[in-house]
Amino acid sequence: MSKIFAFHGGIHPPENKKQSTRSPIRPAPVPAQLTIPIQQHIGAPAKPCVKTGDYVQKGQLIAKAQGRISVSIHASSSGTVTDISPKAVPHPSGLNAPCISIQTDGKDEWIDHQGLDDYRSVPKQTLIEYIRDHGIAGMGGAGFPTDVKLHLGDDHIVNTLIINAAECEPYITADDMLIRERAEQIVGGIEIINYLLKPTHILIGIEDNKAHAIRVLEDALRHTELNIDIIVVPTKYPSGGEKQLIRLLTGVEVPSGHIPADVGIVCQNIGTAAAINQAVNYGTPLISRIVTVTGGAVSKPQNLEVLIGTPINTLLETARINHDQLSRLVMGGPMMGYTIENDSIPIIKTSNCIIAATAEEMPPAPPAQACIRCGLCEQACPAELLPQQLYWFAKSKEFEKAKHHNLFDCIECGACSYVCPSNIPLVQYYRFAKNEIRAEEAEQRKADQARLRFEARQARLEQDKVDKETRRKERAAQAAAAQAIKKTTLETAQTNPEDQIKQLKTAAAVTRTKLKKALSALEKAKAESSDDIAQLDLQYKQAEHAAEEAQTALEAAEKGALVSAATSNAPDIKQLKTQAAVARTKLKKAQQALKMAEEKGHDGVETLRATVAELETKAANAQQAFADAEASNSSSGAASQSSAMLQEAADKALQTLQKAEAALATAIENNSPAADKMQAGVEKLKSKYTEALSALQDNAKTQQPSIQQATGQQAIERKPIDLKALKQNVSIMRTKLKKAEKLLEATDENSAEASELQQEITRLTQLHQEAKAQLDAEEAIRIKAAAAQGIDLKQLKIDAALARAAATKLQRSIKKEQESEQNNLDALQAELITAQQQADKLTHTLSQFE
Amino acid sequence: MSPILIAILVLLSLAVVFGLILGYAAVQFKVEGNPIVDQIDELLPQTQCGQCGHPGCRPYAEAIANGEAINKCPPGGQSTIDALADLLDVEAVPLDAEHGEESVKTVAYIREDECIGCTKCIQACPVDAILGAAKQMHTVIVSECTGCDLCVEPCPVDCIDMLPIETTLNNWKWTPPIPGVQLIATDSGRRLDKVLSEEETAS
Structure with missing residues (x-):
């Protein structure tokens, strides 16, 4: 037998274990309602995979493990899922947490299940997954997912496996009874863990107050090939603490902030070993556990094999609770457990003991007194901390200092509170301080996260602003480039005679408007006998000069165009006509001017006469040209x-x-x-x-x-019956008809007028219908004709209207531009002219059909 | 050479050497920005709520570094004020009620069937904790919400509530133990004073 080391501190509270070891483990009755919390372990809660109303069999998966640290949950008995909602769970807070409620049907029907034939033949990874899927979590008290611990062999050198059978806390005998009755299950479990972790030696730590269990275990170990040492340790609380047991068995101290695997040691609870055996060899998931039901208020203290989710009151009834004597209900042991107020909360995977204590057994804590600095707590502390110091820090909320005094190495065993002569609830202070520090850290993490997000957002907004600015600049540059290109094209286009004419026309129009403006200004000034008449006069003259120049330039250009048009044998009658008209008007004006001049006896009569003569010839020429063109047409x-x-x-x-x-x-x-x-x-x-x-x-x-x-070809299109007239006819008829109808409504029905009107209406109706029929027939003929030429008359109409609208729009915008006197007037005017031409062309085509 | 001249020369040369070392250190180990601002910012709760009158926690940290009062942060509460007082070595003062009062931690919740998808709250959120698109329902990413309240005001349909953070098994905290009764009379000076003063008034 190997050497036993010792750990610092520890206490010897009354054991109270004998009461519950007198009778063998008995199965607890299946309750009517099972309440199974989805989180019974450390880590992420399992995810329910059944719905309300589903029928589940015993051992069926009802909530799946999610995340790295999590375990699955199984139905403890067959029945119907009635509810998935928050219910009271075993927790010191007494809060509610999500639970799956199952209404049992009493049949206790197992789902098909089967263990692995030979776990040594499957890969380790698969085997560990298998254990995880069977919901195995540490059964000692913390409920750490077992599969995570079994992975430790991957990245740690595990040389020692320690099986914790110390069960140091008073009252609890669940592990003791398990060893006494099911030692072979434990050995099977240890073999599986050994296969997965391959430790060099295996130790079972057990306290010397379990003589019966030690004997049974020694017997059981004779049948295994493994070299397993049973190490009997003296009874001292808390020898069952992980770090304390390691110290006891190996003399190694696990450094602060590390796990045992860091020093090559893995600890497993003896109950967990049995559960692994059941899962791997028989396929039974963890759906039941052994619970000690004891205390002064139960008349039959005993160990029960309880289905997970069974309400505590069922167990208390089985153990014959005496409600009058019951003063406190404690879940867990008297040192580390917590009082529960509600006896309907369920048993979970980590519940090892229920104590129904009488008032004498667990009297209410006497009032705390001042710390007298006796130092007993320091002597009792198994973690070698300074409980007194921690107490001061916790009390004055100097958490930072408490942290520096290794508050987090405290295992909350309660030894210090137990020995304190002033009855100070030291552990409560430590728990409070730990909570506060953890909350503060969480807050700090959240604040850091918020800061990151805030800064990221600021950066993003900044970037957006910059991007917008660059985009805006790019757009401006593009617009400028486009403008430049347009200008150059316009300049080149001026070489084209037609465009030139257009340009000249607009220029002429502009100068004319300017002239008009100047004239009106001049007149106004004259009317108001203003001082700057002279200046305005000058301006007017300049404008006039400019207008004349523009006009002459235009005429010259047009002449050139005309010549070219004549050579191309396509004399534009319209143009010629307008020219003739222009010439005529000019002639008239000149004649008038001449008359006036003659009347007033001006000096420039001679020149005017000459101009008139010239104009006369011009007009005659234009007229001649027009006539010729028409004749040729x-x-x-x-x-x-x-x-x-x-x-x-x-x-x-x-x-x-x-x-x-x-x-x-x-x-x-x-x-x-x-x-x-x-x-x-x-x-x-x-x-x-x-x-x-x-x-x-x-x-x-x-x-x-x-x-x-x-x-001959165009004959159809130029039908003598005028469509417009017909349309008007129809509309006139319609209005007349309507008027008459209205009148009829207004007049008295029985009067003679009414009948007259009635007759009139019928006449009008006939007329209207006739007109309409005529119109329809005409239109049909036209549409047909158009279709024969491959032109959709309707489409053509629409196009023409659109073109006209565009022209008017442009005119309007030109007006606006003129008012604001902006630079791009020329461009707009050019556009207007093209639009007008387009409109004219379309109207012309249309007029061929109308 | 006279000893005075030697002394002067030695001291001069020493001054030059140290001056060079200091000058080099000033360039080489130059600290960008004011490090105290970072330390203050570290202590602020980072809700970015603007209740202090600054557009975020960092601007307030900068203002504190420039001498502004440390009691303008209601989300941080007294604990933040204490920490700041500790850091800056100034007197811890109670929270300035003008900027709001310390209240329970809350988290924004959008009543989703009432949300019209206007994105106004998304633009208001300083930590991008609201998810949604135009004309689509929005929702709050609870784990990222700092409870700053800034989204409540712009909501045109008032569908955002600030709900206190629910206590679950994970964030439940042990209550501090009730301090014990002082049974030893000499231990509580105040009580003794009280007794003495009572005696005096009686006499």
């Missing part, structure tokens, strides 16, 4: 021209007529005295309109044959 051109003119006249007449009618109607409504006069005017207008219409029709009739002959 088909006669239909002229015909259509005249008919178009007639049409215009008719339209105008109609419009005035409508206006007059509207005015008359309002006048009559207002009982105006001028109504009679207006009536007469309207009559006159009507007659005018009819005249115009008849003239138009005559013209159309006479032209019809000639057009058909002249332009």
